């Protein structure tokens with residue numbers, strides 16, 4: 290069997306799908322809770338970058354494109370179906386170049402500003418005045434907070450630490466949260482359309498402060514962080530501060546920050562709500578989002594699975610100082626990041642057309658977060674629209690959802706459930722990277738329980754083999770079940786503006802017997818089961 294897998298992998302991108310079925314075994318332990326699956330684990334991220342804001346979110350109030358006070362209506366409608374969650378804004382690296390005052394007030398008085406990303410990649414080919422290079426600031430704090438309200442999401446604002454002092458951060462908090470009539474900033478907020486305070490709870494203190502956020506050392510960053518979060522006026526809304534955490538496996542950044550904070554005083558870590566790990570699994574092969582080989586496919590899934598050891602190891606490092614684990618992880622940037630060779634518009638910096646491969650990465654990653662619901666309090670996929678692991682593609686009046694969107698939609702049944710321990714067993718997949726044998730798990734997933742409903746999600750990582758899977762529940766009996774599957778004609782399957790429903794969820798047969806469930810998972814698929822238990 291191993292030889293057979295190896296040959297399939299070596300055959301290249303369009304190897305025929307075989308009907309061979311391996312065996313998978315899933316065990317769900319309903320009496321072994323892990324933690325609540327917060328809807329914030331399925332959070333999002335918007336940055337003033339490429340086509341994210343202008344094109345993706347903001348079309349303008351006078352636009353012929355259907356909009357709600359300037360925000361693309363199709364996006365609002367699609368986001369509403371995903372259920373309440375959290376959205377991070379305005380960056381990313383952009384946040385540490387941004388003065389929030391540029392994005393408030395009458396739009397004709399807002400300054401045009403050279404965007405942080407203006408001279409990056411494909412944007413260099415565009416005129417200096419292009420909206421992605423010269424930001425008109427039409428979308429700012431009020432517009433973002435209205436968008437969050439429309440989709441019932443918690444806003445998460447990232448403050449500028451590199452190029453503005455703490456005072457500007459305090460003013461931003463005052464502008465957003467101070468009571469009506471309590472001061473000039475509250476009066477300005479009212480004059481500009483929003484009299485009631487927004488009560489923003491989540492605040493990021495800088496972004497990637499080890500890099501674009503200032504090239505600081507963890508020691509230097511801990512000083513900045515303390516200045517920003519000490520005696521921050523809160524106007525009756527407790528603030529949850531998210532510190533700029535490590536880049537992938539940089540354990541020295543985690544250790545250095547936590548040690549410095551505790552060295553100042555043992556209670557100092559109480560001021561940190563979330564520790565913002567960033568991990569991009571990146572790209573493989575030539576980096577194209579659609580044109581990839583079997584080898585590229587498995588390599589990228591393997592890299593996506595590195596999220597799990599990153600969570601465990603940063604958690605252990607945090608625990609060296611924060612023994613009670615008061616601080617949780619906020620993985621506020623993650624995703625597969627292909628080259629922009631398939632971007633749907635010339636200004637969609639870091640944009641590409643995602644395929645079923647990206648859907649599998651989304652499933653693997655969200656399942657990892659569920660399995661660590663005791664450690665991860667928030668996670669934000671990068672980014673919501675027209676960028677990196679995007680959920681949507683938008684260009685002018687054209688709009689479609691990606692396979693990653695469908696995974697978020699299927700997985701919303703986990704929201705507010707109790708994640709429970711589960712085991713996923715199947716023969717490993719053998720593949721080769723430059724002639725060197727590698728292996729990868731074939732089956733992964735997560736389970737949660739909410740009252741009499743168990744939600745189980747799972748990914749079959751094989752590019753061409755179905756998986757005959759049995760599921761046993763320990764702690765309750767299955768009464769009935771239904772299953773939904775996301776699979777394409779190939780692992781390269783994707784949606785386009787012309788064919789927006791090429792990849793979409795479908796029903797999947799599942800049989801229920803006294804001791805469990807049986808189903809056949811198609812190759813390269815994401816499956817969700819909803820099981821009534823009694």
Ligand code: AHR
Nearest residue numbers: 380381382383496497671
């Ligand atoms: O998401 C794109 C960029 O990736 C963000 O601005 C930055 O934080 C990260 O490096």
